Amino acid sequence: MSFDFALIVDSIPKMLMGIGLTLELLFLSGILGLTLAIVLLLMRISGRWYLAAPTMVYIYIFRGTPILVQIFIIYHGLPQLDFVRESIFWPIFREPYGCAIIALTLNTGAYVSEILRGGVLGVGRDLKEAGAALGLSVRHRFMYITAPIAIRLCLPAYSNDVISLMKSTALVSTITLLDMMGIARTIVAETYAPYEVFISLMFIYLILTWIIQRTFGWTEKRLSRHVRSEA
């Protein structure tokens, strides 16, 4: 057993060829997931049971099962159903890329919607009452009072979820996609040098995590610039 540095130098550029796919999956399903989460949140806090109940079931199912199983159900499972194969969405479900985006979106949407709900519930009653006293409508109160404060409150938790979404993108290598993880697995299968390849890949992922943390930390600081520190 030896540590082959030439292999590391050789495999890092190869793995970086997959960073485009990793980032694409992260951004696309991150944005779609956030949109889904906002829709779910609005349904959940609407106060109407026929809107709130389905979102609770949805969140319960998607947070209670492994993302790997969700990816497999969508990629391997759905083609078993005739109506999926005959629908106009078949070109999306036929490709592993489309399935990966859908699975990651549905999964992150469930988690993020709970984070957003935590933020909304964290906004003080007194502020909302003040808004009501000023004669703002329910919608205006939500848009101008609740939402800006809630965004600031849930930013730290949201950044953690973006990191876990980034980590989940590595699972698409199980449905034949060649992201960084997929390329690394191919290299290991050829060279049988797991230490060199996987540890270098760990560093690449750690740098991505660090960048996400830094970006969110900076945004948080900027959004909180009006908040007086209590110290």
Add this chain to the structure above:
Amino acid sequence: MEAVTGWWDDFFWGSLVVVGVFVVALVMTVLFGLIGSAAKLSKSRTAQRIAGAYTIVFRGTPEILVLLLFYFGSAIALTAIAQVFDPEVKFVDIPPFWAGSFAIALIVGSYATETFRGAFLGVDPGQVEAARALGLSNLKTFIYVRIPAMWRLALPPFGNHMLSLIKDTALISIIGLEETLFVAEQAIGTTGKPFTMFIVVGAIYLGFSTIITLSVMVLERYANRHLEVAR
């Protein structure tokens, strides 16, 4: 659903493997979490740095990467060691059960480290000082004062860690552990019904998640039984 008929017993044994991995990994998670948080709170700079590196690495890299690194990495190391004693040996590996449990425990343990650290810091210093004043040794203070006060605080986030742990067990099928996802893949090979089989796996995991959520609720009530505020 009739396609599943002949496979119920296999799914049952697969579920038992999931439970086995979960229990083993849970014990290791608590252990890693306690050691990690003790190191982070210790006065030694070296221990702090090691624990810091541990949490950064395992919270920032994809679970599947850690798992594959451990499984293939340990196989290479073990084979190399075995060949020193017996050059005839071709391949030695750690059983997927142990490699997998260890890997997911390391990952979730890094999250538990942060949780436990926060919880230990949340213990009222007055209680620790009172224990000192009563002449309790460091170890006894730890066991009788710090732990009971700390686990009350750590329980809600630790419940989430347990949920991540049960969901991460699904990944171990990738390295060939015969748990539910692995059973499903075999069943698909003979029946050609991927949707049905993966839905069964999803339902099994949903059941496990529900049991864990309910148990945490019961445990929380038990942990807070002396506190009037919690009622």
